[in-house]
Amino acid sequence: MPAVKGLSQPVRANEKELKSLHILPVPDDKKVEVALQHLDEMRKKYRSFVYAMESCVKCGACAENCHTYLGTRDPNNIPTNRADLIRKIYKRYFTPEGRYFGKLAGAEDLSLDVIEQWYSYFYQCNECRRCAVACPFGIDTCEVTFIGRQILTWLGLVPKLHAGGGIAMAKTGNHVGLLKPSIEDTLEFLAEECQEEFGVEVEFPVDKPDSDILYIPSSADFLVNPYTLMGAAMFFKYIGANYTIPSIVTEAGNFGYLFDQRATQRGNVNRLLEAAEELGVKKIVWGECGHGWRAAKMYIPTMADKPVRWPITHLHDETSYYVRTGQLKLDPSKNSQPVTLHDPCNYVRACGMAETLRTTMRACVADFREMTPNKHLNFCCGGGSAILFDDPEMYQLRIKFSQKKADQVRATGVDANGDGILCAPCSICKAQLYPMVEEHKLGVEVKGLIDLLGKALVWD
Known part of the structure; x- marks a missing residue:
C-alpha cells in the first residue's frame, strides 16, 4: 500500500518485522473491510470511544491547547479535526x-486514502491528553487515536x-x-564514573538474589542518560537499600502500549513478575519514564498471567x-543554576504526580522557576507516545511539535546565561528535549530529577 503524496508519515515496519510481532499485514483489497470490522468491534466495546464520536460540538476549545497544532498549524492536527478522520467513518x-x-x-466512505490519513495523523498525536483537559465535555481525543493506531496495527x-x-x-x-x-559492562563503567565525579562508591547489583527492591530503569539510561542511573544508585546507597536490577527486564517503558495494546505489553509484564519471583524481592520500583509508569500502574494487574504479589511504586514517590x-x-547549592521543570504528561495528567515531583525539586535546587502553564496544564514535550522519528521529514515535525515547549522554557529565563537546566524526569521526554534544545538554540542542559537529587545529596 503506497503512501499518499503530500502526507508526512513515519517509515513503516517491513513484513519481516511485522511477522516478528505476530502481525499479518492485510492485503490492500481487504483493508477497508477489515478496518470496518475492527471499528465496529471497538465501538461496541469502548463507551469512551462512542462518547468521543457522538458528543463533540466543534467548539474549537482544543485547538489552541494542542501543541502539535500550534507548532504545525495543520488543520488536521486540531484534536477535533484529527478525531474527525475516524468520526466521519463512524x-x-x-x-x-x-x-x-x-x-x-458529515459522513464519509472509508477508503485506502483515508486509512493513509489515519496513519499520518494518528502518529502526529502525542497522546498527551491536554485536549481532554480543555474540552468542556471532557472528550479525550487520545482515546480515538489510540483506537486508530490499534486498528492500523x-x-x-x-x-x-x-x-x-x-x-x-x-x-x-x-x-x-541490550543483553x-x-x-x-555499562553499569561497571558508571560505578567508576560515579566514584570519579561525585566521590561516591556505588554498586549496581544485577540479578542479586534476596534483594528487597527490584529497580526497573529505562534502557535509555544505559545509553544517553547515565546521570539518571548514577542518581538512582546514589539514592539507594544513601538510604541503605538492598536493591537489584533484573537483566531480563531493563526497561521502564513499554512500546506495546503505544501501538498494540493487546499484544506486546504482556511479555514484558510476565518477565517482570518472573524476575521478582526468582530474586525474592519485596517491592518493585519504577524508573524515570512517564508512559512506562502509566502503563505499569494501570495495566500490570490486568495483563499479568499470575497474581501481582508485590507493591509497585515509582522512584519519584520514593524520593x-x-x-x-x-x-x-x-x-541545594550543589545545583546552583536556574532550573525549570517540564511536567511529563503521563505523570501529571494520568498519575497525579505534580506535587510529588516538586517536593523533590524544591529540596535539591537553589533556583527553581515554574513554567507557565504548569502541572496538569503543562504542554507536552512533543515526543510523547514515542514520536521520536529520525527520518528527515518526521524529525522536522518533532521539532515543530516542541515549539510551544521551547517558548515555555524561554519565558522562565533559565536559558538567559547559557547555564540553565531543563529538568525532564522521563526518558521519552529527555529523548525529545535533547534535540529540541539544540534546534531551538536554548541555553539549557536537560537533566532528570533523580540526576539533580543525586548531585545534591550530602554524604557524612
Missing part, C-alpha cells in the same frame, strides 16, 4: 443519519521505530536490545517520601 457506517444522508451529515501499518522497540523488548526485555554482558520525612540531607 457516522457513515454506524449512525442512521450517516447511512441515509452521507456527506450532508491489525492492518499491518506500524511505524518502524515502534515495531523495532516491540521486537527488541520481546527478545531482551528492553527497547535497544546481560552489555548491561553489566519525595524520604524528602518529606527528613531522611535525606540535601544541599
Whole structure:
C-alpha cells in the first residue's frame, strides 16, 4: 500500500518485522473491510470511544491547547479535526443519519486514502491528553487515536521505530536490545564514573538474589542518560537499600502500549513478575519514564498471567517520601543554576504526580522557576507516545511539535546565561528535549530529577 503524496508519515515496519510481532499485514483489497470490522468491534466495546464520536460540538476549545497544532498549524492536527478522520467513518457506517444522508451529515466512505490519513495523523498525536483537559465535555481525543493506531496495527501499518522497540523488548526485555554482558559492562563503567565525579562508591547489583527492591530503569539510561542511573544508585546507597536490577527486564517503558495494546505489553509484564519471583524481592520500583509508569500502574494487574504479589511504586514517590520525612540531607547549592521543570504528561495528567515531583525539586535546587502553564496544564514535550522519528521529514515535525515547549522554557529565563537546566524526569521526554534544545538554540542542559537529587545529596 503506497503512501499518499503530500502526507508526512513515519517509515513503516517491513513484513519481516511485522511477522516478528505476530502481525499479518492485510492485503490492500481487504483493508477497508477489515478496518470496518475492527471499528465496529471497538465501538461496541469502548463507551469512551462512542462518547468521543457522538458528543463533540466543534467548539474549537482544543485547538489552541494542542501543541502539535500550534507548532504545525495543520488543520488536521486540531484534536477535533484529527478525531474527525475516524468520526466521519463512524457516522457513515454506524449512525442512521450517516447511512441515509452521507456527506450532508458529515459522513464519509472509508477508503485506502483515508486509512493513509489515519496513519499520518494518528502518529502526529502525542497522546498527551491536554485536549481532554480543555474540552468542556471532557472528550479525550487520545482515546480515538489510540483506537486508530490499534486498528492500523491489525492492518499491518506500524511505524518502524515502534515495531523495532516491540521486537527488541520481546527478545531482551528492553527497547535497544541490550543483553546481560552489555548491561553489566555499562553499569561497571558508571560505578567508576560515579566514584570519579561525585566521590561516591556505588554498586549496581544485577540479578542479586534476596534483594528487597527490584529497580526497573529505562534502557535509555544505559545509553544517553547515565546521570539518571548514577542518581538512582546514589539514592539507594544513601538510604541503605538492598536493591537489584533484573537483566531480563531493563526497561521502564513499554512500546506495546503505544501501538498494540493487546499484544506486546504482556511479555514484558510476565518477565517482570518472573524476575521478582526468582530474586525474592519485596517491592518493585519504577524508573524515570512517564508512559512506562502509566502503563505499569494501570495495566500490570490486568495483563499479568499470575497474581501481582508485590507493591509497585515509582522512584519519584520514593524520593519525595524520604524528602518529606527528613531522611535525606540535601544541599541545594550543589545545583546552583536556574532550573525549570517540564511536567511529563503521563505523570501529571494520568498519575497525579505534580506535587510529588516538586517536593523533590524544591529540596535539591537553589533556583527553581515554574513554567507557565504548569502541572496538569503543562504542554507536552512533543515526543510523547514515542514520536521520536529520525527520518528527515518526521524529525522536522518533532521539532515543530516542541515549539510551544521551547517558548515555555524561554519565558522562565533559565536559558538567559547559557547555564540553565531543563529538568525532564522521563526518558521519552529527555529523548525529545535533547534535540529540541539544540534546534531551538536554548541555553539549557536537560537533566532528570533523580540526576539533580543525586548531585545534591550530602554524604557524612
